[in-house]
Amino acid sequence: MAPPRPTALESVIGALYGSLSAMALAVFVAGFLREPRRVSNAVWLGVAATLFGLALLVFSPGWVGESLVLPAIAVVALLTPVALLGNGVVMWRREGHRPANVLSLLAGAGLAAVVVLTLVIGPGGSRWAVAALGSVLLACAYVTFLFACLLGYSVLYGRIVRRRGITAILVLGAGLHGTQVPPLLASRLDRARRLYRRQSGQPPLIVVSGGQGPGEDKTEAAAMREYLVRHGIPADRVLLEEQATTTEENLRFGVEVLGKRPARKEVVVVTNNYHVFRTAVTARRLRLPVHVLGAPTALYFLPSAVIREFIALVVHYWRLNTVLLCLLVALPWLLALSRS
Incomplete structure (x- = not known):
């Protein structure tokens, strides 16, 4: 039929x-x-x-929504909090108790609370309880939509950055373990090495950027340079930038190291994949003619890292997001008042 x-x-x-x-x-x-x-x-x-x-x-056909889409949404809504809570426990054990490492745990707890609230109140609750639930669900829908947009586009952006014809590579620093390059930073340097060897003709310059932070026995840039030289990159192709302590400073100071070299417009910045799009947005705001390429990150580390990057981008546009969230939160209450 x-x-x-x-x-x-x-x-x-x-x-x-x-x-x-x-x-x-x-x-x-x-x-x-x-x-x-x-x-x-x-x-x-x-x-x-x-x-x-x-x-x-x-x-x-009507059965598609009823039999496939709605059940899929329900399954995702139930499994996502569980997955985030589990990841939060892993992050707590492996990476320590810093606030940035418990973001997935907090996100999972928040989503679990929303699911419980939805099941408890449901459509049969009082008018004001339903209005409160509607405000929470609309706020969650807005945040989820933005998160999906930024995550999806970040993946797309990371795949369109040029890999050839590069004349300079800027590697952003990350924390050291004393004098040792940790796996997160090593993945950036390994990505830069692969990119370096992929170029034909004159080999590109590599700028390593990062100052000395608390608990570090040398600058990140010095440790990064040692790592690259130890893995076969000629020392005269590695330039140091040893002052930066933030992503913005990494970008500004790192490009300044190149000065007025003709390589400036073929600079590719290397960071970890979760950090790619926010770094690109920051570079655009600084009017730097660079694009950003991502290095692999351990899977267990990604959820909290991606959430942190998302929060940073949302906060950067806090005025617009605050206005839109307020309008969405107010809508269910206005509808409830109109029915009184």
């Missing part, structure tokens, strides 16, 4: 979703071609994907 055709109204709504999706995609492509390091690119791509998904749902 053939599935029922969509009604005239459903066809109009589906066509509207499809048209809006195409418009959002066009805005994304234009923004991407003009400047791929914009946060707005991530949002427009997410809007286009969401609207396209809604169009597909409208034109698909």
Whole structure:
């Protein structure tokens, strides 16, 4: 038996979703071609994907939403808090008790609380309880949408950065263990080594950037240079930048080390994959003509690291996000008041 055709109204709504999706995609492509390091690119791509998904749902048979989409959403909603809580415990044990290492634990606890609240109140609760639940769910939906947009676009951005024709590589520092390069930083340096050996003609310069932090017996840059030389990179191709203590300083001071060399516009910055897009956004804000490439990161480390990067980007645009969150949180309460 053939599935029922969509009604005239459903066809109009589906066509509207499809048209809006195409418009959002066009805005994304234009923004991407003009400047791929914009946060707005991530949002427009997410809007286009969401609207396209809604169009597909409208034109698909009713059982698709009821039998596939809704159960999938329910499973993800239940499993995500469990996965984040488990990862939080692993981070707590392996990386210590610093606030940055418990973000996945906190996120998992928060999502678990939202799931419990939804099951307890449900649609049958009092008007004001449902309004409160609606505010929480809309806020969570907004944050989840932004997170998915930034995560997805970060992966896309990391794959479009040029790998050849590079004349300088800037490696951002990370913490040392005394004088030793830890695995996180070693992955950046190994990525830089592979990139260095991939170039033809004149080998690129490598700038290693990082000052000396608490508990470190030398500057990060000095330890990074030793690591690269020990692994076969000629010492005269490695330049030191030993003052930076933040990502912004890594970028500014690292590019300054290159001075007015002709290599400046072919600089690729190397950091870890979770840090790629925020570094690119920072470079754009500083008007530095560089793009960013990511190095692999241990899987257990990624959730907290990605959440930290997401928070940093959201905070950077805190005014807009605050306004939108306030509007979403207020909407259920306004609807409840209108029914009184």
